[in-house]
Amino acid sequence: MDTPVTVVIIGAGNRGLRTYAPYAKRFPERMKIVAAAEPDAARRARIAQEYDLPPERTFRTAQELFAQPRMADMAFICTQDGDHVEHACLAMERGYDLLLEKPVSASVSACKYLLERAQTLGCSVTVCHVLxxxxxxxxxxxxxxxxxxxxxxxxxxxxxxxxxxxxxxxxxxxxxxxxxxxxxxxxxxxxxxxxxxxxxxxxxxxxxxxxxxxxxRSDNAPAGAPGHCLDGCPVKFRCPYDAEKIYLTDALTGFYVNGAGWMQNAVTPDPTREGVYQALKAGPYGRCVFRCDxxxxxxxxxxxxxxxxxxxxxxxxxxxxxxxxxxxxxxxxxxxxxxxxxxxxxxxxxxxxxxxxxxxxxxxxxxxxxGDYRMLDEMFAARAQGTRTATxxxxxxxxxxxxxxxxxxxxxxxxxxxxxxxxxxxxxxxx
Ligand SMILES: NC(=O)c1ccc[n+]([C@@H]2O[C@H](COP(=O)([O-])OP(=O)(O)OC[C@H]3O[C@@H](n4cnc5c(N)ncnc54)[C@H](O)[C@@H]3O)[C@@H](O)[C@H]2O)c1
Missing domain, CATH: 3.30.360.10 (Dihydrodipicolinate Reductase; domain 2)
Structure with missing residues (x-):
């Protein structure tokens, strides 16, 4: 591969920003990020800063980015499950080949539709079946x-x-x-x-x-368990699912020992000790596991x-x-x-x-x-050789x-x- 494959990242969350984007730093001769779309301002600022993207190459949404003329070889669709088909179709209509997060869609009809569109438009789509x-x-x-x-x-x-x-x-x-x-x-x-x-x-x-x-489920909730673990739960110290334990104090998963990992980054855009604590007090990740929806x-x-x-x-x-x-x-x-x-x-x-x-x-x-990086290795190699990827x-x-x-x-x-x-x-x- 002589020149890097240019990529737009759609959704700068756990997969887009934290998993795939760093490949471009590690292998700049293979992949270059040239634009991104992300509604969350902090994440958008972070991808712009880390990958040196000018303001005209950072967009709030996939829709805004794909309204522009094509600006890269590939689009990495790293948004949530329910958005994949819409974002993939917009990208393919603009002529991008895709790396598409799984699951493609929860609808059989939409999966078949996407396949038809990819075949009609002649786009290559690699699904992130990383295993x-x-x-x-x-x-x-x-x-x-x-x-x-x-x-x-x-x-x-x-x-x-x-x-x-x-x-x-x-x-x-x-x-x-x-x-x-x-x-x-x-x-x-x-x-x-x-x-x-x-x-x-x-x-x-x-x-x-x-x-x-x-x-x-709620019928398994211990007597007196409140809606949020930090609201004085009486069984906090013997419940392995206690949110403070999982996100802050636990030796395997908690912030105090391991710093901010993918879970803390999902909990809050401010994955500091105080930021996580505050997010657990009232946010969805602080809820009692027996009192969720x-x-x-x-x-x-x-x-x-x-x-x-x-x-x-x-x-x-x-x-x-x-x-x-x-x-x-x-x-x-x-x-x-x-x-x-x-x-x-x-x-x-x-x-x-x-x-x-x-x-x-x-x-x-x-x-x-x-599997994550080997998938990208193989995808870029297959692209260079004009062959299909395994996924x-x-x-x-x-x-x-x-x-x-x-x-x-x-x-x-x-x-x-x-x-x-x-x-x-x-x-x-x-x-
Ligand atoms: N391949 C794997 O092994 C694997 C592992 C984990 C997750 N996933 C899948 O990856 C996808 C992303 O998961 P995640 O954990 O990164 O989620 P995430 O919520 O961290 O990231 C999704 C991002 O998309 C952004 N977004 C929402 N609407 C948008 C829009 N219109 N345009 C652009 N961006 C938009 C969100 O703000 C968010 O930052 C999901 O479909 C998930 O199922 C795959």
């Missing part, structure tokens, strides 16, 4: 595809959401309501559905799913049969100390299992000595097991459709859903 680029999953895929495991019969996976992450994102925070963003099986687990399809090398045929909000599940299971006959079992749960994913692939000649957080797979050819495979991931350069829009939608069919099944009490028939029931339209 496909993580060495842990790439090694698992290599073993599955190489025949080392024999014929793959079954895959078991789980998404173990840390209790603090569950409380932050899915009880108090941005993804707490399926009607406003996406159901949790899509918001959190479209990654997992994508990985399962990739590892099985087959789309999903039938899926059945169950789950609900078992714990984070959340409606997404806190656990969900799924069993599926892939088109090629492989059986899949998957569990999502918000009740874990460790925030990680686990995986087990079972073949006729061997199995492999591992834990993403440990960056280790154990591969055993049947009857032989297990082989422990450790990934070489420099956590300091990116998140998601190394282009067409491929990525299979995982979305599996998640949506699973949610449909859950809402129907676990009834088995034929994914192809389910998807065919929706026209391509911008809903």
């Amino acid at each position: 496909r680029y993580a060495p842990f999953y790439q090694k698992a895929k290599e073993l599955a595809a190489s025949g080392a495991l024999g014929r793959i019969i079954a895959i078991q996976a789980s998404e173990n959401v840390g209790y603090w992450h569950m409380a932050h994102s899915y009880v108090r925070g941005n993804w707490r309501r399926a009607d406003e963003t996406s159901p949790m099986i899509l918001a959190k687990c479209c990654h997992d559905m994508d990985i399962l399809i990739w590892l099985a090398d087959s789309p999903c045929k039938m899926v059945s799913s169950m789950g609900d909000t078992a714990f984070f 959340n409606n997404v599940v806190d656990h969900q299971s799924l069993c599926a049969e892939m088109e090629n006959g492989i059986s899949v079992s998957f569990l999502l749960s918000g009740f874990n100390q460790r925030n990680t994913r686990t995986l087990r692939i079972m073949g006729t000649l061997g199995d492999v299992y591992g834990n993403l957080d440990e960056e280790t797979l154990v591969y055993t050819p049947f009857g032989k000595v297990p082989q422990v495979i450790r990934m070489d991931v420099q956590e300091t350069i990116s998140g998601h097991g190394g 282009d829009l067409r491929r990525s939608l299979d995982g979305h459709f599996m998640a949506m069919a699973a949610e449909h099944s859950r809402l129907a009490g676990g009834q088995a859903v034929d994914v192809e028939t389910f998807v065919a029931g929706f026209p391509a339209q911008n809903t």
Whole structure:
């Protein structure tokens, strides 16, 4: 790559500003940020300052930026779930290729519509299914595809959401309501559905799913618990979900030990000790976890049969100390299992000595097991070579459709859903 790919960042939040933008600082020969759109004044000022953007290249909204003539090769759409389709369409109509955050949309019709628009306009769209680029999953895929495991019969996976992450994102925070963003099986687990399809090398045929909000609901509130943790909650010191503990004092997640991380930055535009404290006193992230307006599940299971006959079992749960994913692939000649957080797979050819495979991931350069930056590496390389990325829009939608069919099944009490028939029931339209 001789000259850097020029990029406009749409949404300078956790993903736009804190995850993807720093790649341009680290690899200036590959990526250059030339404009940004962000309604929040503090975030807009920060991206302008850090990336040297003049006032005429910083915009309040995606709509304002895309009203201008095209000013870069690519647009990174890093806004919230419900805005992706509108912002992606505006960008493609202006001729931008896209990096598009997941989930693409919670609507089957809108996903199909976006795909049609991308094909008509000839735009390349890479969906941020970052896990496909993580060495842990790439090694698992290599073993599955190489025949080392024999014929793959079954895959078991789980998404173990840390209790603090569950409380932050899915009880108090941005993804707490399926009607406003996406159901949790899509918001959190479209990654997992994508990985399962990739590892099985087959789309999903039938899926059945169950789950609900078992714990984070008002009838589980301790007696006397107020609306906000800082309003004199009587069980504050024995509740692991206490907001002051999670955001300020806890050794793993709190500001006092770790400074401001992605959670504190979501809590307040002023992620200082005092800023976080004040935001917890009255803001949404200080609410009692039993007194929020959340409606997404806190656990969900799924069993599926892939088109090629492989059986899949998957569990999502918000009740874990460790925030990680686990995986087990079972073949006729061997199995492999591992834990993403440990960056280790154990591969055993049947009857032989297990082989422990450790990934070489420099956590300091990116998140998601190394997937975030490797995705950008591959996307820029594919762009230079004129090839498709591993997570282009067409491929990525299979995982979305599996998640949506699973949610449909859950809402129907676990009834088995034929994914192809389910998807065919929706026209391509911008809903
Ligand atoms: N790929 C992954 O692994 C991964 C991980 C986390 C989040 N996500 C997804 O990334 C997306 C962004 O998540 P986030 O945590 O960065 O959220 P965020 O709320 O921190 O950032 C979104 C930003 O978009 C801005 N925005 C809102 N309306 C806008 C408009 N009209 N024009 C321009 N900007 C606008 C908001 O002010 C905000 O700063 C979500 O869809 C989320 O589901 C993906």
